[in-house]
Amino acid sequence: MMDRLTTVLGVGGIGCFAVAFLLSGAYPYAITDGREPEAGWDEIAKDVSPDFKDMAVRFPGGFAGLEGGPDAAKAGAPEDAWRAAYAKAIRRGRDIYIAEACWHCHSQYVRPVANEDIRFGKVRSSRDDNNVAQRPVLWGTRRVGPDLTHEGGLRSNDWHAAHLLDPQSTSPGSVMPRYEWYFADGWQVARRVDPAVAARERLDPATARAVSGVYASEDEAKAEMARIAASLPDERSSEKTRMSVVRAKGPTPDGVAVLAYLQWLGTWEAPPKEGGAE
């Protein structure tokens, strides 16, 4: 009987498959994620990270290319405009994280062993991962690079930008690839400090330092230069003539989206269960 086609296909092919699916697919779903609705993009993006707001200033060129970016970057934009842009940016960044297979070398899965909570931060509950950014699940499989569960807010936007452009610049010896295609040439305002101020603050008056974000066009950078010039205190008024617009590399809209996603990671947690104790 065990060697008849009907037994092999019925009991083996369908039966055993179904039992395994029930025990290790449907059952864990039913007792965890199936009990509560999954948190959507709006929910997980409701608290806009200060790092994301900083990106509008630091990488205005790339930020303007985000969906809803220009609305959020306007002076005095309402918080809802920020939320809308933020939700779309982390979603776009998450899609790039998948496309580049970042998840093959970086986990998002802190285990309660091997001192991982000391190194990477709190162990997350299944409720914390019951959100749309974890579908498909991005727990990962290998740690060539460190765990990213709680990466959001740990490092500055500049660090992340430099690290993506050339990982060895921030982490010498790193084997992570350079992601040059998430960066484009742009324009930035540079300024040499007033010689008197330089002498007092022990700065080199000949060095031009970047004082604005990276703009996509020269005109925008020039407009920013005019704004900066207008706001200089009297003491530094000589710096008006010591400013110029220089070429600089800044993240593209995709690059900004990746940074937004990285700076979002771990900043959202499931709200406490109604009725208290978890």
Next chain:
Amino acid sequence: MSSITASPAGDAAHDGAAESAVPLVAKNLVKLHLIASILWMISSMTWGFLASLQFLHAYPAEGIEWFSFGRIRLLHTNEIAYGCLVNGFIGCLYYVVPRLTGRKVLSAGLGLLVFWVWQFLTVATSVGQLLGKTQALEWGETPTGFKPGTFELNYIPVDFLIEVGAVLVALQFMTPIVKAMKERMYVSLWYISAGIVWLILTYVMGNTLVEWNFPGSSGAAASGLYIHDLVGLFVTPMGWGMMYFFVPIILRKPIWSHALSVIGFWSLAFFYPLNGVHHYLLSSIPMSVQYGAVISTMAVEIVVTTVIVNFFGTMWGRGRAIHSNLTIRWFYTGMILYFITCLQCAVHTTLSVQKVIHFTDWVPGHAHLVMLGVFSFWIIGMTQWLWPRMTGNEWYSRRLNHWQYWLTLIGLFTMFVDLLAAGVIHGYMLDALSPWMDIVRAMYPFWLLRTIAGGMILAGQILFFWNLWKTARTPKPYDHRWDLVDAGGAA
């Protein structure tokens, strides 16, 4: 040995008779799939070799978007799964199924369609992954073709094509099997028919649930289930179906124990799919489910032992074949490595070992032993047995085949031990809170050795392809006296 002498009684004579009366086996389809399998193997290994250079700061295409490390690493695994293994198994089925059922496959025309559909979707997968159309499902990064989270097409829907391809494969081979269903089926057919059905179920389950329905921890559970079903319910049954057919044919004696065959098949069907969650242990998946996966993983090792005992019982008295016959040598090397890999699995699935080795190079070490050391070895062995018989030509060089065997085996074993050692060091350094970059630097020597070992494996397969090509192109009739040598008889 330049001309065919009278064929010895047995399979060779039987082959001749069967094929001249009714061409049961579509030789061209066997050859097409086998050569495609070897070419995809070489392609996959080339990507793997290139990817390993990234770890040595020596990857030449770094900074080029389409050939970024993260993307080519996907090609390495997906081409082995959907290119090499699937083609190898289909080639095997074209030979095995008609002989076991006494009936032809559904249609030769469908055969060509299936062949081109699978080649097309494997190419489409690779191109899609280079273009960044990847899906975040391990061992199923094949592009869905949809913009994430929508039903808007942005690429060829490869997932869907694979489902169509799998259904076509089922039609092609289940037709003769169903026609013969009134008769009792030989062991190989249990594995093959169940494997064909499991492939469809598994692929659909994994690519719909994880991608569209289950988030977070339940998504991880389903993802683990998918990974393990794909290996355990498609690759493994096809592999053992192949072994149960070819080993008795080549050794010219029956399988040692039918009872052990029954135990082996049914416990594989029951325990193997229950292992899935062991890919995400010490996680927020409910502990009851994790413990269940650990226990069934250990149960698999017991099952595996029965199958291995059965095959070594079959080999008893014909041990010489290991020496005289490279196919048998590939097969039995693969079985020993299968035993090691499953034993390793039973050990490292325990939570205390998981704690150390998870997320480290131990896991790729284990995966290479399974995918290359077992299933690719078996496909290579089968190709070596079938190729002269399908082309009718004597090997261009039997010596090159020996070179391939030793280059591949030494390369693989070096890589295995190297990655295991790297994994243990990585794991303990992680536990000891060593600075991250110290851990990375500690891995450099292991990664260098891994590249060298990978180069040996790749070189072996290139030699093999060259040999296959020259054999097909050099008309020198195959000498059937080799069959006796192959069976471990008089040399």
